[in-house]
Amino acid sequence: MEIIQFNDQPLAHYSYAIISEDKMALVDPSRDPKPYYKLAEQHHAKIVAVFETHPHADFVSSHLQIHKETGATIFVSKLVGANYPHETFDDGDTFQLGNIIFSAINTPGHSPDSITIIAQNNNDYAMFSGDTLFIGDVGRPDLREKAGNMKAKREALAKSMYKTMQTKFNHLPDHTVVYPAHGAGSLCGKNMSTDSSSTLGRERQENWAFKILTEDQFVEHILKDQPFIPSYFGFNVDINKTGADKLENNIAQPKFYFKVEEFDHDTLIIDVRKQEDFKRNHISGSINIIAQTENDKLETWLGSIVQPEEQFYVVLNSVEDKEDILHRIAKIGYEKQLLGLMTLGDSTFESTDRIDLEDFKSHPDHYTIIDIRNKSEVEESKIFDSAISIPLNELRTSKDKIPTDKPIVVHCAGGYRSAAGSSIISKLKKDTKVYDLSEAVSNFK
Known part of the structure; x- marks a missing residue:
């Protein structure tokens, strides 16, 4: 099997392309489909299938755009209740891509509608575990809870995860390669490894979730010390259940203002420049969420500080950063509420005093x-x-x-x-x- 892993570093998100006999399948694709299209061109392959392991909370998927632009079939669990063209893919369902057979396992726990995708070619096995099984951990069960029923919902999903880990993968051999949707740095789990893949045998030996635990012990451990839930997570789940609009159309909408000399609107301003530049001169009331490298978590903190559908402007360091920042904002579906981007001119706005x-x-x-x-x-x-x-x-x-x-x-x-x-x-x-x-x-x- 030829499997190519893509790593969206700021979100610690892994997506996958699987190629066989000039055909390609994708698993959990990122918002921008272009990297997958480029790969398909390089391999002279046709994209025929997109597998969604669940409606993602931490990023917007391009599954619907890929379907519209390539004709690829979207496969997703019937439990999702997806509002886009798709074929259901649940326990017992299969799909053949060249000489690879894909099958589905319903693996609730992170969400009630999660599936794990198994790819088999003779004695070679790979599992695309989404947010169910991570390297060294499992997905958190508290992202689908609803106000007024929070404790019951997370405990129910934690119990589902326990059953999943106890029963769902037992038929798979130890040499099955595990490909998760996230790695260390993601808020979809709490103790993920920096390794981007593993084997099921290694996880059975080292991952706490495979240890001999009672259901109560498992539930207590998985619910303890989970990280906060960013504001945008529920918003992204809803987008992914419906399918996102075409990326290029959406990011063409926000206006651009070059070398702004004055700005007196009350609208929220997010300044993504480096700290020194911000402190030296910034528009009064701006919030400095630094986005100078891939290690800077713009997506996570923008979606934690700014509410879904809350309008805002962005201050850039340079016009050269415009496309990159637009794409990063679109990864979490916030491009529609972005009113515009700007660079600052020579005017002195406001500076920040340094501490003694x-x-x-x-x-x-x-x-x-x-x-x-x-x-x-x-x-x-x-x-x-x-x-x-x-x-x-x-x-x-x-x-x-x-x-x-x-x-x-x-x-x-x-x-x-x-x-x-x-x-x-x-x-x-x-x-x-x-x-x-x-x-x-x-x-x-």
């Missing part, structure tokens, strides 16, 4: 310290005993929790998140000095 580090070291009690790390990070260790803990994703709705009788110092674990956090608090508390401890937090660990 020596004074802070000598008199930390003269400052209100806000720790914006996740709750699990704070529970593991506090950097400042007097700090008020407010996770970054909750800051915009926590104005009343932030006192203003002293200057405010904001910190995270390494400096990336505190750029966003300090800019949010500056917007909330305009009459109070707000400082970003940034990378200097390493001096206090």
